[in-house]
Amino acid sequence: MQPSPMRYLLFISCFCFLQACSSLYSNLQKTETDKNCLQKFKPSFTSVLYSAKADVIGKHLSGLLIIKKMPDSSIRIVFSSEMGFTFFDFEFRNDGSFEVHNITKQMDKKSVIRTLKKDFELILMENLKNKLSYSFKDSAFVYTAFPQTKGVYYYITDLNCTQLIKMQRASKSKIAVEAVMQNYINGIPDTIGFSHNIKISNFDIGLKRIER
Amino acid sequence: MRKLFFSLSCVLCFIIASAQHAGYSLTTDISKFKQEFSSASQKMQSIKSDFVQEKNLSMLSEKIISKGKFWFKKDNMVRMEYYSPFQYLMIMNRNNVYLKDASKESKVSTSSNKLFQQINKITVDCVRGTALANTDFNFKIFESERNYLVELSPVAKNLKEYFRNINIVVDKKDYSVNRIDMIEISGDNTIINFTNKELNATIPDAIFIIH
Numbered sequence: 001m002q003p004s005p006m007r008y009l010l011f012i013s014c015f016c017f018l019q020a021c022s023s024l025y026s027n028l029q030k031t032e033t034d035k036n037c038l039q040k041f042k043p044s045f046t047s048v049l050y051s052a053k054a055d056v057i058g059k060h061l062s063g064l065l066i067i068k069k070m071p072d073s074s075i076r077i078v079f080s081s082e083m084g085f086t087f088f089d090f091e092f093r094n095d096g097s098f099e100v101h102n103i104t105k106q107m108d109k110k111s112v113i114r115t116l117k118k119d120f121e122l123i124l125m126e127n128l129k130n131k132l133s134y135s136f137k138d139s140a141f142v143y144t145a146f147p148q149t150k151g152v153y154y155y156i157t158d159l160n161c162t163q164l165i166k167m168q169r170a171s172k173s174k175i176a177v178e179a180v181m182q183n184y185i186n187g188i189p190d191t192i193g194f195s196h197n198i199k200i201s202n203f204d205i206g207l208k209r210i211e212r
Numbered sequence: 213m214r215k216l217f218f219s220l221s222c223v224l225c226f227i228i229a230s231a232q233h234a235g236y237s238l239t240t241d242i243s244k245f246k247q248e249f250s251s252a253s254q255k256m257q258s259i260k261s262d263f264v265q266e267k268n269l270s271m272l273s274e275k276i277i278s279k280g281k282f283w284f285k286k287d288n289m290v291r292m293e294y295y296s297p298f299q300y301l302m303i304m305n306r307n308n309v310y311l312k313d314a315s316k317e318s319k320v321s322t323s324s325n326k327l328f329q330q331i332n333k334i335t336v337d338c339v340r341g342t343a344l345a346n347t348d349f350n351f352k353i354f355e356s357e358r359n360y361l362v363e364l365s366p367v368a369k370n371l372k373e374y375f376r377n378i379n380i381v382v383d384k385k386d387y388s389v390n391r392i393d394m395i396e397i398s399g400d401n402t403i404i405n406f407t408n409k410e411l412n413a414t415i416p417d418a419i420f421i422i423h
Contacts, residue, residue, distance in 0.1 A: 047274060051298050053315050062313035064298070068272050076272050082300040082313070083292075084267040084276075084394065084402025085374070101271070102398045105373060206315075210297045212277075 024170060025154075028136035028143060035133055037161035038144060042125040044187035045069050050207035052079060056112070058202075063087065065207055076101075077120055090117070092124060115177075119194050119205070122153055122167050122179050141165060151176065185209075233379070236354035236361050245353050245360060246344055252387030253342060259284040259388065261409040263292075270399045282406060289420040303420055310422040319422060334364075334378060343380060358384055373397070386411060 045067045052065040063081040070076055073094045079087040089102040098117055107113075121127065127146045136143045142161065146153045154168040167179040175197050183190035188209065196203035239245055260283050267276040280294035287306075294300040301312040309320040337343040344351055348371055349364040364378040374396060381391040388409055395401040 047272075049276065049297070051314060053313060060316050060318060062300075062311075062316070064267075064276055066269065066272070066274060066276065068274060070272070078269055078272065080267060080276075082278070082294055082298065083302070084265060086396060086398065086400055089269075089271075089398065089400075102396075102400075208314075212297060 024173060024175065025136055025143060025145075028138050031135050031137040031142065033135040033137075033142055033144060033161070035128070035135075035144060038125070038128055038155050038157070038164075041155070041157075041164040041181070041184075042128060043123065043181065043184075043189055045075065045124075048188055049210045049212055050192070051210050052205065052207050054205045055202050061087065064210070075124060088116070090120065092120065092126070096126070115196070115203070118151075118169055119177060119179065122169055122177070123181060123189075123192060125155075127153055232363070233354050233361050235356045236359075237356075239353040239355045239360070242353050245355075249344065249360075249382065249387050250342075255412075256388070257286050257412050258415045259406075259409060259411055260413045260415060261406045264405045264407065265294075266403045266405070268401050268403070270401075283415055283419060285415050285417070285420065289417070291419055303422055305420045305422050308422050349378070355384075359390060360384060 047066065047068040050065045050067070051062075053060070053062045055061075061081075063079055065077065065079045068076050068078075075092045076089065077092070078089045081087065085104075086102055087104050088100070088107060091099040091101060093099070100113060103113065127148070130146045133144055133146045135145070137159065140159065141156050142159055144155045144157070146155075151169055151171050154170060156165045156168065157163060158165060164181060167181070168175050169177045169179075177194055177196045179192070179194045181189035181192050190209045192205075192207040194205040261281070263280055263282045265278045265280070267278075268274075269276070278294050278298065279296045280292060280300075282293075283289075283291040288304070289306070290302075290304040292302045299314060301310070303310040311318050311320070333346060333348070334343070337346050343349070343362060343364060346364075348368040349366055351365070352363045354361040354363065360382040362380040362382060364380070366372045366375050366378075376395045376397055376399075377393075378395070379391075379393040380389055381393075382388070383390050388406075388411055390406060392404045393401055394403075
């Protein structure tokens with residue numbers, strides 16, 4: 001008896017569903033690495049200005065983004081338009097707390113703030129202190145994972161930890177965001193990029209350092 | 213006693229109002245200023261100048277300085293071109309705004325965006341000299357030996373959410389705008405200083421064309 005097309009469809013759907021649910025990182029091999037090797041990629045922001053562009057759900061924003069380490073070691077990130085209008089002003093404190101000092105009404109949405117907060121946490125690399133980290137590898141890369149309350153931050157380097165290839169924030173089944181920091185000059189990346197995995201539209205942010 | 217109290221209150225109010233802007237005192241003859249400002253702006257056909265913009269982030273003790281060129285032509289055409297430390301172009305031509313950053317060009321119709329329409333109106337009003345007629349703001353006039361200072365306080369609800377005040381410094385000599393200071397609710401502000409001004413220079417319409 002020939003199986004009906006409906007059965008095929010059901011089988012394929014179940015297979016896809018199970019594939020999607022299986023861990024993205026399950027094919028990787030557990031490995032022991034020196035976690036301190038990531039420290040050299042942690043950006044040493046003092047007061048850095050970036051030209052910024054963001055494509056958020058069909059809307060294009062551009063402007064200037066300043067990242068500044070304050071005397072109390074907290075980090076302030078302020079994004080404003082070229083003409084000086086402030087879009088947001090965030091503070092990441094040393095104790096892990098976070099404060100929104102200012103945000104324009106159009107961006108003042110929980111989901112937008114949460115996404116931006118996690119994006120910047122990923123590149124600030126303050127989570128490297130997390131002792132629950134673990135590492136995987138494949139034939140080309142080492143993935144060092146830092147579990148968070150929700151999801152995991154992954155820092156992906158070459159096997160010898162000489163290059164930070166990319167960063168990911170992911171759940172077991174889905175990469176929420178991929179970020180890159182490239183062309184370090186004096187410990188500060190010249191280029192930073194975020195690409196979000198959102199089905200309905202794009203949500204990308206690009207930063208290019210401006211010399212003052 | 214009542215008279216004395218009233219007089220003292222008036223003096224105190226005057227001192228407080230004057231102290232808001234160092235070196236300036238509250239103008240008593242507003243109608244004279246309005247008349248002369250309006251008369252000068254009627255003669256102003258165009259402005260061409262350089263500008264230096266200073267964004268002050270008060271809590272961060274940081275300043276972001278940018279430079280560019282500015283063109284204005286009656287009735288309603290403005291071009292601001294930033295060239296340092298980044299490149300950015302904004303053209304306002306009647307009801308349309310054209311923006312070009314390093315990666316993208318975009319057009320906004322001010323008629324479909326109320327905030328843009330109001331900001332457009334502020335910019336044009338400031339340089340055209342008709343800011344005092346803008347009903348989105350209340351105003352106070354201060355003066356020093358060389359300049360007038362027009363303090364605009366937003367009345368419109370959506371502008372109140374963004375700006376505490378917009379202060380415009382006007383040159384007494386020719387009633388042209390020397391400086392615009394936009395103070396946000398957070399206390400951060402953006403100052404645009406206009407230098408090398410050429411009033412009524414010939415400016416081709418082509419530089420305001422939005423393609």
